[in-house]
Every structure is written in C-alpha cells, then in structure tokens.
Amino acid sequence: MKQSLQLRTSQHLALTPQLQQSIRLLQLSTLELHQELEQILGENPLLERLDDPLDRSLRLLGDGAISQQASSGAEAAPDTTAPLQQDGPAAPADEPPYEGGSADGESASGNDADSDWSDAGRGKAPDDEDSRPQIEASQCTLRDHLMEQMRVTVQEPRDRVLMELIIDALDENGYLEEPLEEIHARLPEEADVELEELRTALTLLQSFDPIGVGARSASECLSLQIRRMPGVPLVTRRMAICIVEKHLAWFAQREFNKLKKALDCDDEDLREAQTVIRQCNPHPGAEFASDVSDYVVPDVIVKKARNGWQVSLNNDVMPRLRVNALYANLLKSGKGETAMGAQLQEAKWLIKNMRQRFDTILRVAQAIVERQKNFFSHGAVAMRPLVLREIADTLGLHESTISRVTTQKYMLTPHGMFELKYFFGSHVATEAGGEASSTAIRALIVQLTGAEDPKNPLSDSKIADMLGEQGMVIARRTVAKYREALKIPPVSLRKAL
Incomplete structure (x- = not known):
C-alpha cells in the first residue's frame, strides 16, 4: 500500500480564545471574578480600572504628571454611568484628576483643601480618641485568656509548666480530648512528674473562666457548669447533675418517661432540671474562636x-x-x-x-x-x-x-x-393534576412543624396526610427526606414535657 498526501476540507466547531474567556468569566463567582481581574490588570498595562479603591490618592499619570486635587483646581468630571467603559481610547487630557470632597460637587482650590483637612478635626481636642486612626483590637484566644488567669493564680514555676502543658492540649471548644495518662507518658522521666500532679493541675484549670473549660466529655462539661450555677435549688441541682452524669443519652433523645422512672420524679421536677441544663453551654471555648464570617454580596x-x-x-x-x-x-x-x-x-x-x-x-x-x-x-x-x-x-x-x-x-x-x-426545583404532582414545587413543600413542612404542639409533635406520616389534604400527593419517606434537608429533628427529638 502506497503512502500519499491528501488535502481535505471539513467544518468543525472550535473555541476561540475570546469565547473561552467569555465562558470562564461567566462561571466565576463575584469574588473569583475580582481576583481574576486583579491578575489580568497586573499583566496587561493597556487595561485600567476606574473604580480602583486607590483612585482617591495621588496618582502618577501616563505622561509623568502627578494628579493631585490641591493644585489642579480642575472642574469635577461627570460620573460615568456605564460600569464598563467603551473600548475606544480617550485623550489623556480627559483623565479627571483627583477631586476634592466639597459638598456641592465643585472642585476646591488648594487653600480650600487645607481648610477641609483642618475642619475634619474642628471642635475636638488634639488627644481626642476620634481624631486618631482606629486600629482593630487583636483577637483574644482561649489560650491567652487561660494563660492570663494562670499568671494571677499560680505562682510556682513547676505548676505553671504543668498548667501550660494541659492548656496547650485543649481543643477549640475547650475540651481535653487527650487522656491525662497519655500526656503523662509523653513527659521525660527526668522531669519526675507524677500523674496526680497533672490531675491537680486539671482540677485547678477547670475552676477557670469560661466555666466548663478543661472537661473531658460533654457530661463533665455540663456538670461543672451546673455545680457553679448560682440561684439553683439544691434538689434541682442534684437532679440536673444526675441527669448529665448518668442519663445524658436519655435526655438528648427526650426519653422523659425513662428519666422520670429512673429519677423517681414528676413532670414539674423534670421540667425544672431541664431548664437548668439548657442554660449550660456545651462548647465553652467557642466564644474565643477566631472564625471570620463570610458575607455574600448580591449580583x-x-x-x-x-x-x-x-x-x-x-x-x-x-x-x-x-x-x-x-x-x-x-x-x-x-x-x-x-x-x-x-x-x-x-x-x-x-x-x-x-x-x-x-x-x-x-x-x-x-x-x-x-x-x-x-x-x-x-x-x-x-x-x-x-x-x-x-x-x-x-x-x-x-x-x-x-x-x-x-x-x-x-x-x-x-x-x-x-x-x-x-x-429552580423539581415538581410534585397534585390531586388536581397540577404541579407543586419541592421548595413550596419544604416551606409548608417548616410551617407545619413550627405550629405543632410541642407535647404532641407531628410525625412524618401525619405531615404527609396534612399535605395530602391540601392536594399534594407526597410519600412519608419524601417528607422525611425534606425534613432532614431542612435540619428538622425527628418527632422523638421535638417532643417536650
């Protein structure tokens, strides 16, 4: 078989660089878009941004001149209504200099600028706190808070070292997840530290603020807080401590009948103990977390x-x-x-x-x-x-x-x-032959569970029947799926005394 060269013409689709960029920009979020834009601005000198946050400062123009409001005295440039300017080049003289902050929109002279600067602090003393730059205070961590209390409470250097060792072993919620035996095993033998010394240091740490810090379990954390809670009757305090130390699983699952039988109490006594337990914080160290909230900006x-x-x-x-x-x-x-x-x-x-x-x-x-x-x-x-x-x-x-x-x-x-x-959402058939949105059904489930009797909450089957009475044909397992997606507890965990 001979080898030969053949020339053929065919048509096929190809993504041009411009189309690829268009698709990429379309799928980026607002934050990702601005990050991408900053990178492009750094690589392409022919592209400039008019809404630069630094455009209110002195700028070096392309011809080497310095744009400054105090000496230019130029008229205020009209605001550009279009967010994206036309790509046609403009003359350098059209570049508006830095505009002053006069209230009537007129440009200020150099003396006016100095006057505006001095007016900003008029009526305030030189040492007035408002006239100084405000600096954000540093975040106090849980470790810093505990170390400060330790410096005031503990005097012996050896005890301070042991306390600091335990403080460093705490997690972000204030719990000591590592057993004391493992901490003791990691210590060098020449330190001659007894396990009882670590227990004493932990007991002292558990007396620090926030109450409940240094606990080794949720049960111990709640017990520490209940013991130091003021204004609680002795009988109620003992019952609440007994619940969190021995029957915390029953309490979390709302097994109130088992609790009343085990504690030999009535509904009123159990309700008072429940009120005390609910005042506790199961994560005492969470208030010192340095998590920064992320805010969504609408498009x-x-x-x-x-x-x-x-x-x-x-x-x-x-x-x-x-x-x-x-x-x-x-x-x-x-x-x-x-x-x-x-x-x-x-x-x-x-x-x-x-x-x-x-x-x-x-x-x-x-x-x-x-x-x-x-x-x-x-x-x-x-x-x-x-x-x-x-x-x-x-x-x-x-x-x-x-x-x-x-x-x-x-x-x-x-x-x-x-x-x-x-x-956008899927549809659910109705008895009338129409369709209902799954989002609307979730909203109805929230309304039904929000208006239910806490002593007799609605089961998934009952919710399905109530939705059926409104013409929405929906199975019990679908109700359970939507309820779990909405993070609504099951009927056993929504029951109250």
Missing part, C-alpha cells in the same frame, strides 16, 4: 415597583474598565510594539466579555423573576416548579449557559438573599 437586586418587580444589577460588584489612553494613542501613531497590539486586543475582549457577562446575568435574573412572581409576593410557599430548560428556551441560550449563570450568583430580595439556583 442582582429585586425591588418592588409600581408595575411589578424591578430587577437591577448591583453596581458595587461591577468593575469599571477602560483601555489606557496613552498606550492606545501610541499604538495608533505606530510607535507601539507588536506585543502591545495583542495586549490591546485582549483588553478589548475583556471589556466586551465583562459587559456580556453582566448582561447575561441580568437577563436570566429577569426571566426568573418573571416566572416566580408569586414567590416575591407571597413567599416560598408560592414557589412554582422551574427547570433550567425553561429559562434556556425563553432566552435562546444553552442549558449549560443557564447553569453557569445560576451557580454562585446571588439575588437580594425582600425575603432575603438567595442563590439563583434556589428558584
């Missing part, structure tokens, strides 16, 4: 308008970009390098793809709000079934595009903050 905002619900983009998360005018003019005059021409094209692509990203998010959000009007008017119980295909067909987009848009994108509504995927 779109929904507000009530005269003619319905109005959807708008959140301008705070929309970066304002433009092409650097100085470099663009150099390229137009033919003085720029070839590499800068490619960077100019990349900058234009990015500005266009960013605008397309937010336009797509807005279109999808508007389509969701149009189909979920009842939710915004009446809450989650009025949510209707919705799938990605329905929005994709309406907007003329692919279903995968809708999936990228609704992932890690959030909507601020009068009912709270929701991910766009929250408004």
